Amino acid sequence: MKLTNQNKENKEDILKTFTFNNSGKGDLFRTFGFKKSEQDSGSSESQIALFTYRIKHLTDHLSVKKKDHAAKLGLLKLVGKRKRLLAYLKKEDLSRYRAIINSLGLRK
Numbered sequence: 227m228k229l230t231n232q233n234k235e236n237k238e239d240i241l242k243t244f245t246f247n248n249s250g251k252g253d254l255f256r257t258f259g260f261k262k263s264e265q266d267s268g269s270s271e272s273q274i275a276l277f278t279y280r281i282k283h284l285t286d287h288l289s290v291k292k293k294d295h296a297a298k299l300g301l302l303k304l305v306g307k308r309k310r311l312l313a314y315l316k317k318e319d320l321s322r323y324r325a326i327i328n329s330l331g332l333r334k
Contacts, residue, residue: 254279258329270315271326277308278330 252264258275259266266272284301288294312332316323327333 251276258326270311270318271322274308274311274315274326275330277304277311278332280304281308 251267254275255266255272256262256264259269259272261269267276281301281304284297284304287297288301291297312323312327315326
């Protein structure tokens with residue numbers, strides 16, 4: 227399949243919208259992380275926030291590309307991971323669970 231110049235530009239625009247650099251991750255970890263630092267990539271809150279960001283972008287992608295089954299599978303896996311992390315956080319520390327739910331606006 228040959229790409230015309232217009233298709234190449236559209237592909238580059240799509241790639242630009244779905245990239246997420248390290249400074250963006252640092253901001254995300256600083257905002258939602260438990261330790262409130264850029265290096266806090268391991269806390270449950272940081273991982274849940276990162277998964278939520280990726281889920282939103284995959285949802286946007288799938289609204290445009292409905293037949294992308296690989297992205298759909300990846301989305302389902304991310305939702306499952308986030309669900310398990312939320313269940314773990316709810317079991318370990320209910321106040322942290324409620325805080326991340328409210329800050330991300332996930333449920334209820």
